[in-house]
Amino acid sequence: MPKRKHLELWxxxxxxxxxxxxxxxxxxxTGQPLGQRGYHVYLILxxxxxxxxxxxxxxxxxxxxxxxxxxxxxxxxxSVRLFVEQDVQMPSDSRAILQSVGVFGDQLLVLRPGVxxxxxxxxxxxxxxxxASALLDLVGDLGKDAEIxxxxxxxxxxxxxxxxxxxxxxxxxxxxxxxxQIARSNSADLKTLSSSLARTALxxxxxxxxxxxxxxxxxxxxxxxxxxxxxxxxxxxxESLSSVAAKIDRGEGTLGLLVNDSSLYVELRNTxxxxxxxTTDIQxxxxxxxxxxxx
Amino acid sequence: MAAIGAGVTLTLYHxxxxxxxxxxxxxxxxxxxxxxxxxxxxAFDMGVASIPVVVVVAALSGAVTSQQSGYQFTGxxxxxxxxxxxxxxxxxxxxxxxTALVLxxxxxxxxxxxxxxxxxxxxxxxxxxxxxDPIEQLVVPRVAAGILVLPPLVAIADFVGIGAGWxxxxxxxxxxxxxxxxxxxTYFHDFALWFGLIKAAVFGATITFIGCYVGLRAxxxxxxxxxxxxxxxxxxxxxxxxxxxxLARLLKAFG
Numbered sequence: 001m002p003k004r005k006h007l008e009l010w011x012x013x014x015x016x017x018x019x020x021x022x023x024x025x026x027x028x029x030t031g032q033p034l035g036q037r038g039y040h041v042y043l044i045l046x047x048x049x050x051x052x053x054x055x056x057x058x059x060x061x062x063x064x065x066x067x068x069x070x071x072x073x074x075x076x077x078x079s080v081r082l083f084v085e086q087d088v089q090m091p092s093d094s095r096a097i098l099q100s101v102g103v104f105g106d107q108l109l110v111l112r113p114g115v116x117x118x119x120x121x122x123x124x125x126x127x128x129x130x131x132a133s134a135l136l137d138l139v140g141d142l143g144k145d146a147e148i149x150x151x152x153x154x155x156x157x158x159x160x161x162x163x164x165x166x167x168x169x170x171x172x173x174x175x176x177x178x179x180x181q182i183a184r185s186n187s188a189d190l191k192t193l194s195s196s197l198a199r200t201a202l203x204x205x206x207x208x209x210x211x212x213x214x215x216x217x218x219x220x221x222x223x224x225x226x227x228x229x230x231x232x233x234x235x236x237x238x239e240s241l242s243s244v245a246a247k248i249d250r251g252e253g254t255l256g257l258l259v260n261d262s263s264l265y266v267e268l269r270n271t272x273x274x275x276x277x278x279t280t281d282i283q284x285x286x287x288x289x290x291x292x293x294x295x
Numbered sequence: 296m297a298a299i300g301a302g303v304t305l306t307l308y309h310x311x312x313x314x315x316x317x318x319x320x321x322x323x324x325x326x327x328x329x330x331x332x333x334x335x336x337x338a339f340d341m342g343v344a345s346i347p348v349v350v351v352v353a354a355l356s357g358a359v360t361s362q363q364s365g366y367q368f369t370g371x372x373x374x375x376x377x378x379x380x381x382x383x384x385x386x387x388x389x390x391x392x393x394t395a396l397v398l399x400x401x402x403x404x405x406x407x408x409x410x411x412x413x414x415x416x417x418x419x420x421x422x423x424x425x426x427x428d429p430i431e432q433l434v435v436p437r438v439a440a441g442i443l444v445l446p447p448l449v450a451i452a453d454f455v456g457i458g459a460g461w462x463x464x465x466x467x468x469x470x471x472x473x474x475x476x477x478x479x480x481t482y483f484h485d486f487a488l489w490f491g492l493i494k495a496a497v498f499g500a501t502i503t504f505i506g507c508y509v510g511l512r513a514x515x516x517x518x519x520x521x522x523x524x525x526x527x528x529x530x531x532x533x534x535x536x537x538x539x540x541x542l543a544r545l546l547k548a549f550g
Contacts, residue, residue: 007335010343011444018447021454022488029382029483054480 030054031066037086038065039122043096043109048078051098051107057082059111064088067109082109084120091116095129316434316508323428323435333436334443341402341503342444348401349394349448350455356389357381357456358463365468374470378478381460386487390453392539395445395498399531403506406437407527410510411520419511434507438500445499446492453491494542498535505531 031054045051048070057065065084073079084090093114101108112129120126183190247253251260258264323330364380410433413419419429457479464470506527513523 004332004335007339011335011338014343014346014444015447018450022450022492025450025454025457026485026488029480029488030485031480053485054483 031056038083038088039086039120040068041082041084041120042123042125043080043082043128044125045078045080045098045128046076048072048080049098049100049107051078051080051109055107055109057084057109057111059088059090059113064111080109082126084111090114090120092118092120092124094120094126096126097129312512313504313508316430316511317504319430320434320438320504320507323431324439326431327439329431330436330439333432334439337437337440338444341398341440342448345398345401345444345448346451348397349452352393352397353385353390353452353456354459356393357385357459360384360389360456361460361464362467365464365470374468375474375478375481377464377468377470378461378475378480379482380478381464381475382457382479382483383487385453385456385460386491388539390456391445391449391491391494391498392535394449394452394495395502395535396532398441398445398448398499399502399528399535402441403502403527403531404524406503406506407510407513408520408524410507411513411523414511414513415516415519429511434504434511437503437507441499441501441503442496443499445495445502449491449495453488490542490545494539497538497542501534501538502531505534 051067051070053067053069055067056063057067065082065088067080068083069081071079071081082096090111091114093116095112095114097110097112099108099110111126248256248259251257327334361377361381364377365374368374368376368380410419413433419433422429422432461472461475461479464475465472509523509527509530513519515522
């Protein structure tokens with residue numbers, strides 16, 4: 001039956017093609033290339049921290065596998081199944097570390113190689129390492145800081161630095177002695193200068209406490225207040241003028257229209273001309289406009 | 296009040312009729328040898344012959360989704376999220392639903408018209424007269440063919456839709472290929488893929504079953520056949536939307 005064979009062939013092709021597409025799409029979307037060889041290892045965690053199937057597994061910053069499944073076995077026990085590429089041989093005492101990456105808190109599993117001579121095999125269970133690299137990084141930072149501080153202390157306690165301190169102290173002592181000697185030899189001049197300064201200060205004080213100065217200051221204050229008031233009034237006037245000028249510029253109001261609209265000017269001139277002509281006509285022919293009749 | 300009562304009575308009448316037909320169809324499907332030959336012809340017509348239109352619709356829907364979401368999200372969220380949106384939309388909704396809607400117009404209407412014509416020209420009665428079961432001869436092969444071909448068609452539509460979404464994003468949006476791929480993988484749940492295919496099988500059964508049910512109830516000559524065709528498309532579309540809503544709840548429950 002060629003007809004039947006023809007139908008079966010085409011339908012079979014369609015089903016096979018779609019199945020292949022689904023499989024390719026599935027493995028591609030889950031990040032598992034078809035035919036890739038590798039082994040599975042397990043990791044038991046007390047908390048999954050959002051780890052999900054498809055999350056990456058890295059070794060030394062290179063992607064070497066993928067999280068195949070995350071299963072909650074008990075309320076405090078999460079089993080994670082990892083796929084690791086065949087050519088990545090990890091010592092059996094390697095540890096896994098959870099790291100958060102990206103703005104959405106995606107998780108990344110980092111494998112830290114151990115030192116054992118045997119390697120992880122399919123079905124083995126990994127140990128969880130310390131949380132991320134944060135602790136190690138912190139220890140590293142602290143070590144660096146301590147090194148810097150120690151270097152500075154070393155520099156401070158060096159022999160040359162101590163000798164420098166001795167020289168500075170000797171110089172300081174000599175300077176203080178010289179200042180004492182100068183003060184002793186000029187004590188009479190210093191006393192005269194001091195009494196003169198005291199007299200000047202007294203005179204100034206008397207002048208400042210005088211009645212005339214008080215009156216002058218009061219007058220000045222009154223004048224300043226009046227000027228401030230006048231300035232306020234002037235400011236108000238200026239603002240009003242400015243507002244009026246702005247309205248005129250914008251063409252608001254009669255004056256604004258007159259200033260900005262040339263057609264008004266033209267119309268006004270025409271009207272004036274017409275009134276002139278009318279007046280002349282009235283004068284020439286009053287009978288047209290003024291009727292006076294008794295009956 | 297009387298109109299409401301008549302409406303309820305009519306609904307119950309159709310529900311009972313559809314239930315009886317569904318029962319006979321399921322029973323008939325247990326004997327594949329009897330309808331295999333007939334099913335092949337139907338499946339070819341529904342499946343292989345529908346591939347071009349399904350591919351065109353899927354490609355356009357994928358490309359439009361990527362562009363629209365790109366315009367909406369550019370500058371507000373990471374651009375790679377477009378890959379996630381296109382993949383999730385195509386796998387869960389656009390792929391199955393648009394393919395099914397295409398088939399409602401192409402297959403549901405044809406089945407309604409075909410069976411309606413057979414009813415009004417008394418060919419169905421003739422089948423009964425020669426001792427053939429019309430349900431086994433007409434309904435079962437069509438419903439089985441619908442269940443068989445919709446999932447492959449949806450798989451093709453998914454593949455084409457995501458591919459077109461990727462291509463559309465590359466050509467029109469400031470996104471790189473690796474960003475799009477990162478997006479497709481980041482929020483991909485494999486249940487969405489399987490769920491889309493399950494939905495496709497349900498849609499295939501729905502389209503063909505409703506076409507058959509409406510067609511077998513045709514009456515009134517050529518005018519009745521025309522009305523039957525319209526009813527098959529309208530009822531099929533409404534039923535698809537209903538299943539889509541119901542199955543979405545299941546997706547939430549199991550996904």
